[in-house]
Amino acid sequence: MAEVKQALIKHLMNDAAVFAAFGNRITSDRIPDGQTYPHARLWVVTAPQDYHMQGESVRRPLVQIDIYDDDVTGADTNTELIRASLSGFRGQMGSLNAGHVFVNSGPGDWNAEVRNYRRILEVRLGTND
Numbered sequence: 001m002a003e004v005k006q007a008l009i010k011h012l013m014n015d016a017a018v019f020a021a022f023g024n025r026i027t028s029d030r031i032p033d034g035q036t037y038p039h040a041r042l043w044v045v046t047a048p049q050d051y052h053m054q055g056e057s058v059r060r061p062l063v064q065i066d067i068y069d070d071d072v073t074g075a076d077t078n079t080e081l082i083r084a085s086l087s088g089f090r091g092q093m094g095s096l097n098a099g100h101v102f103v104n105s106g107p108g109d110w111n112a113e114v115r116n117y118r119r120i121l122e123v124r125l126g127t128n129d
Contacts, residue, residue: 004061004125005029005042007096008086015085021078031068037116038069038078045122059128064106065121075108075117086123099126 005028012018012026025039047061065082069075087103106120 007094010094018081040067061125063123067119068116075119079119
């Protein structure tokens with residue numbers, strides 16, 4: 001079973017527009033200390049497995065991507081770059097073969113303590129791996 005987070009990161013890093021905006025600042029699970037803006041974090045919310053009479057079938061992981069920036073325009077623009085890269089994609093993502101990728105925009109907010117904006121994308125993948 002391919003690692004979903006690493007496959008998504010590899011796909012995003014191969015998108016020239018996303019790489020130009022984020023560089024190597026898209027990580028899984030935790031954000032390194034002192035990370036400059038913009039940056040993003042991916043984490044798997046759930047990864048249910050479908051079954052049929054012969055056993056396992058498709059897997060449908062739900063991944064949340066949190067995008068952070070220090071201004072609202074950057075947060076919205078960079079969220080759209082990631083959304084456009086993933087929405088409707090079908091094909092190879094690193095070692096994962098994605099049959100479909102659906103993207104929903106989640107809520108966004110302003111964090112007064114760390115003084116940044118956060119946008120959320122919910123990414124649902126379908127894969128036979």
